Amino acid sequence: MTDEPAISIESLSKTYAGGKQALDNVSFEVPRGQIFGLLGPNGAGKSTLINILAGLVTKTSGSATVWGFDIDKSPRNAKRAIGIVPQEILFDPFFTPREALENQAGLYGIAKSERRTDELLEAVRLSDKADAYARTLSGGMKRRLLVAKAMVHSPPILVLDEPTAGVDIDLRQQLWEYVRSLHARGVTVVLTTHYLEEAEELCDRIAIINHGRLIANEATADLLAKAQDKEVVITVNRDLDGLPHHGCFRKVEQVGPCDIAITYSKEEANAGDVVKVLADAGYEMIDIRTREPDLEDVFLRLTRDAA
Numbered sequence: 001m002t003d004e005p006a007i008s009i010e011s012l013s014k015t016y017a018g019g020k021q022a023l024d025n026v027s028f029e030v031p032r033g034q035i036f037g038l039l040g041p042n043g044a045g046k047s048t049l050i051n052i053l054a055g056l057v058t059k060t061s062g063s064a065t066v067w068g069f070d071i072d073k074s075p076r077n078a079k080r081a082i083g084i085v086p087q088e089i090l091f092d093p094f095f096t097p098r099e100a101l102e103n104q105a106g107l108y109g110i111a112k113s114e115r116r117t118d119e120l121l122e123a124v125r126l127s128d129k130a131d132a133y134a135r136t137l138s139g140g141m142k143r144r145l146l147v148a149k150a151m152v153h154s155p156p157i158l159v160l161d162e163p164t165a166g167v168d169i170d171l172r173q174q175l176w177e178y179v180r181s182l183h184a185r186g187v188t189v190v191l192t193t194h195y196l197e198e199a200e201e202l203c204d205r206i207a208i209i210n211h212g213r214l215i216a217n218e219a220t221a222d223l224l225a226k227a228q229d230k231e232v233v234i235t236v237n238r239d240l241d242g243l244p245h246h247g248c249f250r251k252v253e254q255v256g257p258c259d260i261a262i263t264y265s266k267e268e269a270n271a272g273d274v275v276k277v278l279a280d281a282g283y284e285m286i287d288i289r290t291r292e293p294d295l296e297d298v299f300l301r302l303t304r305d306a307a
């Protein structure tokens with residue numbers, strides 16, 4: 001396997017007609033063979049980015065390659081290297097899953113002898129619905145059909161845009177299982193999601209976009225390590241005159257006349273150490289509240305700091 005990334009994005013910007021800047025100088029790489037999470041709140045620019053890679057939206061500036069193909073110089077090859085599972089479920093209700101996959105294969109010019117319709121129907125567990133009208137499928141089945149459609153031309157990269165929004169837990173588990181099996185077969189997966197839990201469970205690496213800007217791009221384990229921080233808010237007996245400092249404190253902030261918020265790493269210190277530092281500085285403690293952040297907090301902190 002080559003070291004060349006599956007996707008490479010360099011200084012990508014997009015301003016829509018009307019002036020809305022959806023992407024602001026975004027650069028990152030998606031390594032081959034990974035499950036890569038693209039996270040961000042509503043309107044952050046995730047779909048814009050995916051749509052640029054898919055050739056559906058024209059970028060304003062910057063460059064991108066997909067599987068080594070420049071999206072400007074080799075748009076057809078770049079498009080062929082990517083399968084996209086869209087957010088919206090859009091089907092002709094009178095096609096059956098088998099016909100939907102056959103039509104899609106036709107669009108890609110795949111010879112009948114090379115089509116994988118039955119295998120794909122089996123993979124997304126729709127074999128028994130192969131000849132039912134799409135309109136009779138449940139929401140979950142339709143979503144699975146979308147995944148199969150995106151894989152018709154065997155792209156090395158599969159992009160799932162919010163695959164589990166509004167989906168029940170069972171189906172979510174099934175989709176995750178399928179994503180993992182594709183990954184095990186070497187497919188690079190890019191997943192956009194609002195759900196940190198989903199990214200945490202599935203992704204090797206997570207990039208976070210907020211207001212069109214990239215604010216994090218780290219291995220999931222490193223991002224989670226940031227969640228090891230613990231915060232205590234302490235009320236002391238008199239107005240604070242300066243903030244106490246100690247090597248094990250990550251952040252010290254005055255949050256009220258007598259209230260101080262201290263963030264520390266659970267690996268380096270405990271609440272007792274924090275209390276001692278305050279006592280040494282001559283404060284008496286009136287109250288103490290603790291909080292254990294999770295990935296959600298890391299996300300909120302990053303998006304807030306970047307706002």
Ligand SMILES: Nc1ncnc2c1ncn2[C@@H]1O[C@H](COP(=O)(O)OP(=O)(O)OP(=O)(O)O)[C@@H](O)[C@H]1O
Binds near residue numbers: 016040043049
């Ligand atoms: N065709 C368009 N014309 C003008 N503005 C647009 C267009 N498409 C998206 N935008 C705006 O660009 C910004 C980014 O939108 P985008 O859909 O890329 O975000 P997103 O992160 O995918 O959000 P969501 O999670 O809600 O899908 C938003 O402010 C959106 O309103």
